Amino acid sequence: MHFLLAGGALFLLYGALGNNDDRDYTIVVNDSDIEMLINRWETQWKRFPTENELQFLFDKFLEEEVYYREALNMSLDHNDEIIRRRMAQKMEFLTKDLAEMSQPDEEALRTYYQTNNDRYMLSPIVTLAQIYFSNDGRDDPLGDAQSILEEVRERKPDPGLFDEIGDQISLPTYFEESNRAHLLRMMGDKFTDVIMQCDTPGWLGSPVESGYGIHIVYVFEIIPARTMEFEEVSQEVLQDFKYKLSQEYNTSMFKNLVEKYDVVLDFVEYASLQNKLTVVSEIQK
DSSP: OHHHHHHHHHHHHHHHHHTTOOOOOOOOOOHHHHHHHHHHHHHHHSSOOOHHHHHHHHHHHHHHHHHHHHHHHTTTTTTOHHHHHHHHHHHHHHHHHHHHHOOOOHHHHHHHHHHTGGGGEEOOEEEEEEEEEESSSOSOHHHHHHHHHHHHTTSOOOHHHHHHSSOOOSSOSEEEEEOHHHHHHHHOHHHHHHHHTOOSOEEOSSOEEOSSEEEEEEEEEEEOOEEOOGGGSHHHHHHHHHHHHHHHHHHHHHHHHHTTOOOOOOOSTTGGGTTTSOOHHHHHO
């Protein structure tokens, strides 16, 4: 009852104060609004709404619009983290849309490609075979692997060799034309880092560790890393260019907007942060 009385008093006070405002109470619903409602329905249900369904959509739209305007007038959006984050995100979308509308010419894309060609580098591609030594089934898997490596170092790496030595594991023995991403998924970073540093075929000089255990490895072939030609990655370059452009637009817009504000850093409890935070004058630079 207390909450009801307090709520009633609040809305009575709000109504009394609201009579003096000059807000626009006109709600215009046009063709684009109805089309938006229909498109949303079709996207979800894969069909056109019936007359009753369209009436329901319209009623909900009108209800939402009224509540939205009244909530803004009562400042209910203030100090709401979700709304704050969403509105900031929509401002960023504006700069993204500007970047998407920009159509750079080929010269601009090629310049960006040349400046950032490390982004379009293909990792080395290797073909290898591994012999596995389990950490669980052996007292000294590293020592065992090293001993076997000394024995097979001069032996021809035929299929029988890899089948008769080592422990069983669900991993493949052979990795044919595997790049860095594939080896990472299968063997983890320790194993992959060692393999990617290999520059000559043959037995690796020492056993290699992975998350599974110890391996001795024979590398059959190495296709060196290379930068992809512009024609191979032109669409990727275009997307990267537009993303960079949207970031630049966003930075520029923020610098222009932040000039309107006077930002004062007046900490008490967190006084130690005073000199660590970027102030507006620095942002504007």
